[in-house]
Amino acid sequence: MDLGNKYFNGIEWRYVDHSSGLEPMQSFAFDDTFCESIGKDMSPNVVRTWVHQHTVILGIHDSRLPFLKDGIAFLTDKKGYNAIVRNSGGLGVVLDQGVLNISLMFKGQTETTIDEAFTVMYLLIAKMFEDEDVDIDTHEIERSYCPGKFDLSIDGKKFAGISQRRVRGGIAVQVYLCVEGSGSERALMMKEFYEHALKGEATKFTYPDIEPNCMASLETLLNRKISVQDVMFLLLYAIKDLGGRLNMDPITDEEWQRYEGYFDKMIDRNAKMITKMNEK
Secondary structure, eight states: HHHHHHTTTOOOEEEESSSSSSOOHHHHHHHHHHHHHTTTTTEEEEEEOOSSSSSEETTTTGOOTTTTTHHHHHHIIIHHHEEEOOSSSSOOOOEOOOEEEEEEEEEOOOSOOHHHHHHHHHHHHHHHTTSSSOEEEEEEOTTTTOOTTTTTTTTTTTEEEEEEEEEEEEEEEEEEEEOOOOHHHHHHHHHHHHHHHHTOOSSSOOOOOGGGGOOOOOOHHHHOOOHHHHHHHHHHHHHTTTOOOEEEOOOOHHHHHHHHHHHHHHHHHHHHHHHHHHHO
């Protein structure tokens, strides 16, 4: 199946730029909102860019770490990072001004396999960097943070990870792209987070044994200066090159109402994590 034609050629994509001004919990609420709009045929496909200040986004399994309170204290007190729990799959990832997040949202339920949805994102990222003299691989980088089958790497060093969420007939595929700065320094911070949050205790779930040098930024891997803004432009050009049509339709009143509900759910999820931490 030619996924380029299926998802992009002649297909309308609504571009939402949230690269400044939002809190991380708002981002996950917006993705759920747009998924529902698409599932109800109230919006075309959506591509959303988002960037957040120093925050570690934890997965559900991270919220069950035996000494999570100590891990979060390390992030906040020693590193100056906030921590929240997201509503999509995976483990902890690092967000800062040098990391670009892209969400692709399109219609689909059981007829769209998990691998197909992931591959749509890979296709787009590969298109964005097709002029670079590099090969982008998709396989798990086991000793990275948030390792997964669709890790994106160059020469064995991971620069991006993909997660997926399905809401009311819509699919959100989310990727973080480590663009600027040091990928290995971010990985070292996550290694230390897990050391503080595990303290060597045995757990049913296996948390990653992070090797910082297996992660790098695009700036390092491409051996040139490249900014988050540059990559945002590459994204929009890639969608057009694949035959997609872009619009910038504003958020509707109905979407704002639904967003409030999804935002409340994110707040509740994180409040429960804080309550559990304080009970330990």
